[in-house]
Amino acid sequence: MSISTATPDQDLSVDGAPLPSTPIRRLVLLGASGDLANRLLMPALGKLLDVEPQRRDLVLVGAGAEDWDEQTWRDRLEGSLTSGGVSRETVDALLATTSYHRADVTRAEDLAALVAAGEPAPALYFALPPAVTARACEALREVDLPEGTVLVLEKPFGTDAASARALNATLAVLVPEERIFRVDHFLGRSTVLNLLGVRFANRIFEPVWNAEHVASVDIVFDEQLTLEGRAGYYDRAGALVDMIQSHLLQVMALVAMDPIGEVSAFDLREAKAAVLRACRAWGDDPAKASRRARYTTGTIDDRTVPDYVAEPGVDPARGTETLAEVTLEIDSWRWAGVPFRLRSGKAVGALRKEVVVTFKPVPHLPTGLTGECEPDRLRLSMGPDAMALDLNVNGEDDPLGLDHVTLDTDLHPGRLPAYGEVLAGVLDGDPLLAVRGDTAVECWRIVDSVLGAWAADETPMEEYAAGTQGPAGWPL
Numbered sequence: 001m002s003i004s005t006a007t008p009d010q011d012l013s014v015d016g017a018p019l020p021s022t023p024i025r026r027l028v029l030l031g032a033s034g035d036l037a038n039r040l041l042m043p044a045l046g047k048l049l050d051v052e053p054q055r056r057d058l059v060l061v062g063a064g065a066e067d068w069d070e071q072t073w074r075d076r077l078e079g080s081l082t083s084g085g086v087s088r089e090t091v092d093a094l095l096a097t098t099s100y101h102r103a104d105v106t107r108a109e110d111l112a113a114l115v116a117a118g119e120p121a122p123a124l125y126f127a128l129p130p131a132v133t134a135r136a137c138e139a140l141r142e143v144d145l146p147e148g149t150v151l152v153l154e155k156p157f158g159t160d161a162a163s164a165r166a167l168n169a170t171l172a173v174l175v176p177e178e179r180i181f182r183v184d185h186f187l188g189r190s191t192v193l194n195l196l197g198v199r200f201a202n203r204i205f206e207p208v209w210n211a212e213h214v215a216s217v218d219i220v221f222d223e224q225l226t227l228e229g230r231a232g233y234y235d236r237a238g239a240l241v242d243m244i245q246s247h248l249l250q251v252m253a254l255v256a257m258d259p260i261g262e263v264s265a266f267d268l269r270e271a272k273a274a275v276l277r278a279c280r281a282w283g284d285d286p287a288k289a290s291r292r293a294r295y296t297t298g299t300i301d302d303r304t305v306p307d308y309v310a311e312p313g314v315d316p317a318r319g320t321e322t323l324a325e326v327t328l329e330i331d332s333w334r335w336a337g338v339p340f341r342l343r344s345g346k347a348v349g350a351l352r353k354e355v356v357v358t359f360k361p362v363p364h365l366p367t368g369l370t371g372e373c374e375p376d377r378l379r380l381s382m383g384p385d386a387m388a389l390d391l392n393v394n395g396e397d398d399p400l401g402l403d404h405v406t407l408d409t410d411l412h413p414g415r416l417p418a419y420g421e422v423l424a425g426v427l428d429g430d431p432l433l434a435v436r437g438d439t440a441v442e443c444w445r446i447v448d449s450v451l452g453a454w455a456a457d458e459t460p461m462e463e464y465a466a467g468t469q470g471p472a473g474w475p476l
């Protein structure tokens, strides 16, 4: 699927004022020595430059707390690119112009040196823990940012609705909203983008995409991965914040939004925001509408997994959940009464990453057709990328007996990893795949209500053995 790139006359700011689109030729990676940059961002950037070689004039500037010399940085960059399968041409092009700067990114002087006057306007990519990013943004107030500067922020954006609002206020005085890229890499996943093609390029889905025909929607991202050495971050976040607050609510917004006139940042982001504004816990009762659980020791494939609380770096007193589920409602004509169940867990036995739209039963099954009539289901898999439609048909043995079939197809895995699509948007200055500031706050508002119920212990913490599908009795 091709996505339209903003042109100067399409690129409107939120209040309607036109903004010139500014392609980015200098990417300053703050936190260049970190794991995110090394494992995900640099390989994704390399892949992008492989498929779009006209971008190879990009200058990559690494900045970090490590006291590295140029050679150490170049070796690190080269290692990261080559282990990501990036071509020699791209590696050489990036190495030809890259540089590394030791910097304390919370100091205005260091930041000012990185955005030096006379250079093209940079994208400042904060590949940093959220607290450091927030301090760096504060420090940027004292820096004279070149016209066209873009700011790129990783999740989590704040720690609740209030802090997200405060961070938005800090950013708003630095650059216009259209130049703030709050990254959610799920928006760059090919199956997630495929929602647009499936929904809006087929006549058969949109007329039934509403409460009259849809019984429920499930958005599930269950992983076999465990903590993978990320206790410092994950033990403070938990499954609800790590996966549902950001990624799955964004996916839900794309599933539930009204049709858009064009695939532009303005139309798409407004349609998603309308869904999130209308969303709340099912029955306005977050305690009953949510469930949480934590894995105990178990086996995944042949791997023995310890209790979550026995993992290095975990604080048992925190009571962090590794599996979260929340049922939401969207107060609109289109969706009133349809439960949207969002769920994500770590250390499950069989991974399950999909959006499932379950349709209501037919209003009348002709007398004479025998057997069970199952609900029709559209399933969009986020890994591997695939799509399936479960239908009732006439069976093989009895011509009037019902049978069930699945029409399925693999989907193209996408030209780029999700981060590559996100970076393409950043370099084009097109925030189509970026989370708008008000939307980030709405996502926290929805999740804060659940976190509040959990903090008050209104929802019990359950347990499941690693390698199972979660606690017994959970329906998904």
Ligand SMILES: O=P(O)(O)OC[C@H]1O[C@@H](O)[C@H](O)[C@@H](O)[C@@H]1O
Residues within 6 Å of the ligand: 185, 223, 225, 242, 418
């Ligand atoms: O499948 P992907 O693209 O790695 O995304 C899933 C990951 O997304 C990250 O944002 C979460 O922090 C991880 O916990 C999760 O495993």
